[in-house]
Amino acid sequence: MTMSDRTTQPGDDLPIRPRGRDVPVPPAAPLADREVPLRSDGASAELHAWLDGEGAAPRQADGHLTPEAELWSRIATETKVRREVRTPPHVAAQIMAALPTARPAKAEPVVERPLAAPAPTETSGLHLSYVAAAVAGATLVAAGVLLGRLLG
Amino acid sequence: MGTLTLPETAPTRTLWGEAGTDYRPRVQITPQAVPADVAEQADADARTIARVLAGDSEAFAILVTRYSDPVYRHALNMTGSADVAEDIVQQSFIKAYEHLGEVRGRFDAWVFRIVANGCKDWLKNIRRTHTSYEEDDQPSHLATPDEDLDRSELRVDLDRALAQLSDSLREAFIMKHVEGRSYEEMAEMLGSTVGALKMRVHRAREALQAILEEKYA
Numbered sequence: 001m002t003m004s005d006r007t008t009q010p011g012d013d014l015p016i017r018p019r020g021r022d023v024p025v026p027p028a029a030p031l032a033d034r035e036v037p038l039r040s041d042g043a044s045a046e047l048h049a050w051l052d053g054e055g056a057a058p059r060q061a062d063g064h065l066t067p068e069a070e071l072w073s074r075i076a077t078e079t080k081v082r083r084e085v086r087t088p089p090h091v092a093a094q095i096m097a098a099l100p101t102a103r104p105a106k107a108e109p110v111v112e113r114p115l116a117a118p119a120p121t122e123t124s125g126l127h128l129s130y131v132a133a134a135v136a137g138a139t140l141v142a143a144g145v146l147l148g149r150l151l152g
Numbered sequence: 153m154g155t156l157t158l159p160e161t162a163p164t165r166t167l168w169g170e171a172g173t174d175y176r177p178r179v180q181i182t183p184q185a186v187p188a189d190v191a192e193q194a195d196a197d198a199r200t201i202a203r204v205l206a207g208d209s210e211a212f213a214i215l216v217t218r219y220s221d222p223v224y225r226h227a228l229n230m231t232g233s234a235d236v237a238e239d240i241v242q243q244s245f246i247k248a249y250e251h252l253g254e255v256r257g258r259f260d261a262w263v264f265r266i267v268a269n270g271c272k273d274w275l276k277n278i279r280r281t282h283t284s285y286e287e288d289d290q291p292s293h294l295a296t297p298d299e300d301l302d303r304s305e306l307r308v309d310l311d312r313a314l315a316q317l318s319d320s321l322r323e324a325f326i327m328k329h330v331e332g333r334s335y336e337e338m339a340e341m342l343g344s345t346v347g348a349l350k351m352r353v354h355r356a357r358e359a360l361q362a363i364l365e366e367k368y369a
Contacts, residue, residue: 048357052353067365073366082228086224088234092192092216094238094242095216095220095245096212096213099249103209104250104251105253107270129200
């Protein structure tokens with residue numbers, strides 16, 4: 001769709017609605033990323049390189065900027081103005097006035113969080129070391145083998 | 153320490169400002185609170201955040217003053233509406249305050265992501281509830297009578313052209329060409345790669361050029 005097409009869309013001549021808050025409405029179906037074809041010719045590459053700050057501006061044989069470069073020069077003038085826009089001062093005041101009274105919670109850093117030790121169980125007074133457990137296990141296995149031979 | 157004072161009168165709501173209008177923030181901060189070096193700035197942010205977390209909520213004004221301009225510009229260009237941009241910026245900073253203890257890394261990148269997501273959510277909602285694009289929906293505050301007519305026309309046409317891009321293409325173009333960020337910085341802030349973002353910016357340029365060149369080139 002071109003800009004000239006846009007200016008003739010039905011609805012453009014509708015009466016002006018009262019403006020409470022200016023809310024622009026984007027088109028219902030914007031151009032999807034992959035719907036935009038990328039030109040791969042040398043002129044296009046030169047133009048993008050220049051716009052990325054990696055080369056000289058593309059020029060015609062007579063030394064003048066190409067029409068595309070001229071367009072982007074004009075767009076750059078516009079974007080430069082937009083870069084200087086400042087936040088209206090009342091916004092900062094509104095933000096500070098709207099802050100919750102509660103102090104923001106401190107998040108406990110994961111690396112400094114103490115590891116949670118399992119709570120000691122007090123189910124019995126028996127304390128078993130690894131060695132004692134190994135000996136007990138081996139004894140039970142041996143007793144099982146012996147009992148098996150006796151019964152077999 | 154930042155002290156915040158309310159402006160005496162509400163400013164006239166224009167995008168580009170008016171002659172004699174002082175849009176400088178009314179927050180007084182010490183000169184060393186805005187160091188040039190990024191690492192120093194990150195350290196300064198960390199100290200400010202520590203003060204806020206310790207109970208000095210007024211110190212949050214330093215962060216608001218330091219970073220409201222870039223995020224406001226982003227929201228303004230993404231939505232095309234000063235009112236919406238103000239709302240998004242305000243809600244984003246309040247959200248940032250509430251979750252300040254969870255900041256990891258650079259505060260500016262973190263708060264930018266909150267604002268960027270707010271813009272995308274707004275665009276998603278507005279597209280869901282509206283099915284047509286109307287001339288009258290262009291923000292009225294964009295018109296400033298004493299400006300050069302040609303530039304004024306291009307400004308409106310550029311807004312319309314930007315509105316036809318997908319959110320991701322518009323975001324990439326605005327970050328690169330309106331906010332003047334490097335691809336490396338964009339990659340860090342958006343969690344993407346330089347190559348992917350270059351591709352997005354190139355596609356955005358191609359789309360904008362296709363829309364505008366018939367009239368301007």
